Amino acid sequence: MAFIVKQISARATGGTITRSRTIDQPSLMVGRAADSDVVLEDLAVRLQHLKLANLPGGRVRVEPLDRAAVNLNGKLLDGPREVATAAGLAITLGGQKLTLTAGEAHGDVAVLVERLEELSPARDERQIFALGAAMPSRRTMAWIGLALVLGIFLAWPLLNSGGARTDAQATAAPTLSVGQSTSSSPRFVTAAPTNAAFKPDETWTSGPLSAPHAFLSNNCGACHTKAFQSVRDEQCLSCHAGAQAGRGKSAILKDHASADRLLKVHPKMPGFAQKLRAAVGPHMNLPQWSCTGCHREHEGAITTPASSDQFCAGCHANMKAQLPDTRLANAPSWEQHPQLHAMVQDGSAGPQPRFTSVALVNDQLSPAAPKEDSGLKFPHDVHLSRSNGVAQMARTLGAKYGYGQSLACADCHSVDPTGVRFQPVSMEKHCEGCHRLEFADENGVMRTLRHGDPQQALADLRDYLRVRGVPGAIVQPDRARVGLASSERAAVRQRDTVRMYPGSVPRTLAAVFEKGGACYDCHEVSGPSKPGAIDYKVRPVHQTERYLMRGWFDHSDHNAANMPCQSCHAAERSHDSRDLLIPAIADGPGGITGCQHCHAGAHPARNQVASPCASCHSYHAGPGAPAYSRAGASAKIARKQPGAPAPSPQPSAQQRQTARLQTTPAA
């Protein structure tokens, strides 16, 4: 009935040593205390930890002391337990293992004591000191990073690249309205993007799109239609080719010239970058003279800047030599700018006027100067005189119509709502104040010839004469009240709107159209087809709205600079309505200034106006103002003019309307 205890311990030189002893006692005290039967040098073991008692019948009693933790065959004991040793018992306490088996002698119990753990935990030098032990390996991180970046920024966008403009986006495209009643310069109608969802290939963008194109930000394929091919003009023109703004068609973009003509002239282009591009571009899938050559996108708010004078002069300085058939004169610089050309009516009769381009002459009134036949008889000098009967008439009627001491330009010429040009002069608004068409006063009711429709006027008059009879029974309106002196009354033949020929209706009718009649004074009358007929024809009057078709001229800018009309237009001395009173490039006689009087190219002297090519011309010359002028150039110009009041750079349509009403109260 003894315990055979075998204790295995590690040798200092390596390996193990087993000590065996026999303890002939019925029970065995196991613990850390030095007086225990089995001493376990383990700090996790209590001083008195376990009591083993040898029981008859090959059984032992395993008793943890003072609730010490003892594990028997893998289960924590919660109290004393009696078990058979035959099958072998495994008891663990702390870092020690006790294996109990039946001893060789009957009734003995063999106890094998082993240490399960090293006394001091083994420490691997590399694990402790090298940072690599605490980090994922650099190689792993490198591969993960590589895979993540390629996956997110290459594969994902690539698989989701492309796409085309949808109908919804086409509708959302900003539309450019040109030449509408409220504005003669194109303005964008803003539209919000309809589809703002993120697309993976947006991560490939090299920068934000310009504001008009921002709605395409998540639709790369709208412009980049083919992989590894630069954006082609077709993509631009798919929107920018509309002759009229409309659904999905946003602007008129006029070709500067055909590509073959551009190529004939362009080798004069300066600059290393252009040469490099010209040399390399075709081999790198970059066609020359494409839209994108000038219009770089993904540059944020920057839009294409106005072309520099050198850019223009590169081709235009010596164009005649490169393109012998061009109708354009060479324009090497502003100082050597060719004479302006105006589109004028050629005077041919017909329902629609015909225009031809003629070179202006600095002296607007010289016999060599071009003439324009609008069909109207109108001497400017007579109407603008400060001392004649017209002036007297203006003074008399001034209270009613707002005239001054004599007629002024603005009494007949009212600016259009944009301020750029003038509205057509109208008989009813501007002429009839003086040139009345009343021919009879019937108790205060004025019978009036209808203007603008000779046949109707004739019919009205014929009916009147049939009913009333021709002779002097008609009381003539008192023309004297308009204040004409008798000599002038005769001269302008205003006394009688209709000269009555008693007893002859046809003669009275014909007199309206004949010299001295109401129509003849202002209009060109033809007919009759045979003597005695009354089939007179009045030639329609066409007023030219715009003369300088290739350049931009804005009256409001010049008005803002306080320039009187007479400084540019020789109207006060013009006796013939056919005089073309358009100022030319240089000054004319009589104090008439031409453009170069104030405008002095891109680098003006003091008191002169900066005017690069782009201030009047745009590369894609459309009907509107060049971008340079739209961008508030007028404000810049005004600042250069000392003493000139600063105009608001872009007066609203309403402001301009107000201005017009103030200048033409006679309306």
Add this chain to the structure above:
Amino acid sequence: MATSYARATEHEGFMRHRGYRWLKLSAILIALCIATYAMADVQPRPNGGTWVGYTLGTIGVLLILWLSLLGVRKRAITPGKWSLKAWTSAHVYLGLSLIVIGTLHTGFQFGWNVHTLAYGLMMLVILSGIYGVIAYDTLPRALSDNRSEMTQRQMLDAIAGLDRQLHEAALPLPAEEAELVEGSIRRTRLGGGLFERLSGRSPRCGNVRALRELGARLDRERGSPRSEMLSRVVALLDRKEQALELARRHIQIRARLEVWLFVHVPATFALIAALGAHIFSVFYYW
């Protein structure tokens, strides 16, 4: 040969290799790039898509690929003109020149896109490299000063020796106190995660707790028969704490010395991937 002997004996770091040859060459490269950028009139504004931009970008990508080959090159140490030292010197100075070349290539246009990602990764690689150069210049001295001739193995052996002594000294202690000492032996924290290494502090270390609690007990029981036994244990714990501090300081300096490579190398690979995506996308959406 006399010259090779002279070079072998006189230490010349990679920073001042051959009288700052690569510093000068990089400075010339930077000056050329800045001058080109400043003088070229590109329309409508400088960016990576102009001829200046493409030129700078090509120089940049070639430099990056060459610089990344240092990892391959350093595994083959050769003397001579293209020694590893020369290569490292060029790596550092040409790498620094990329700050200018890369930034000019962007034309100062940045955004949330793959292009700026590549730029950001490049700057991360360069900045971590700058840190590395500074670390290599300053930290080895600190490392050497700290360990005072001790090897890492010796530090661990000292701790293990103290553990054995502690074990022996604590054998007569009652269970609760023995457990604290056992905690010091079993739950000593050395090393640990990145931040624990960089901070040099391990507040959850079993030794700190044992020292604190047994020290308090010793104060309470001073003069009692147990105090001699306790004070022996506490003195051992204190010595162990000092040994641990030395080792932790060593680990901290080593972590500072090595951490940049864990940014520099993986970021380089991510950068190469981003560069690939950058170049591909530019020409895909030409």
